Amino acid sequence: MNNLNFKKGDTVSVLQGKDKGKTGKIIEVDRKNRKVVVEGLNIHHKFKKATIGTTGTQAGQKISFPAPMLCSKLILLCPSCNKPTRVAHNFLENGAKQRICKKCGKAI
Ligand SMILES: [Zn+2]
Incomplete structure (x- = not known):
C-alpha cells in the first residue's frame, strides 16, 4: 500500500482529528511522506516577529497557513455522488489509470 489515491484538486473529508467531518480541496501532495495540504484545514499559526529596518518598523504578524495532513486521516469525496468513498482503479485501453468511485x- 504505497499508492497514494489523492491528487491535487481532489475534495476530501477528514476522518479524525480536530477538523473531523470538514471538507476541503487538496492544494498540495507530498507523495513521499504520504501527506497532503488541504485548503482551509489543519490551520496552524506562526508569528513573525516585529523587525526594525532601514525602512522603518515592521509590525509583528500572525500568519495562518494550512499544514500538511496524513492521508490516512482523509477520505476522498466523490464529485459525482458527493459521498466519501474508497476508490477502485481501472485501466483504460491506452494504459492510463482511472479512479473509480466504489459507491456510484x-x-x-
Ligand atoms: Zn460516487
Whole structure:
C-alpha cells in the first residue's frame, strides 16, 4: 500500500482529528511522506516577529497557513455522488489509470 489515491484538486473529508467531518480541496501532495495540504484545514499559526529596518518598523504578524495532513486521516469525496468513498482503479485501453468511485461506479 504505497499508492497514494489523492491528487491535487481532489475534495476530501477528514476522518479524525480536530477538523473531523470538514471538507476541503487538496492544494498540495507530498507523495513521499504520504501527506497532503488541504485548503482551509489543519490551520496552524506562526508569528513573525516585529523587525526594525532601514525602512522603518515592521509590525509583528500572525500568519495562518494550512499544514500538511496524513492521508490516512482523509477520505476522498466523490464529485459525482458527493459521498466519501474508497476508490477502485481501472485501466483504460491506452494504459492510463482511472479512479473509480466504489459507491456510484463513476470515474473520478
Ligand atoms: Zn460516487
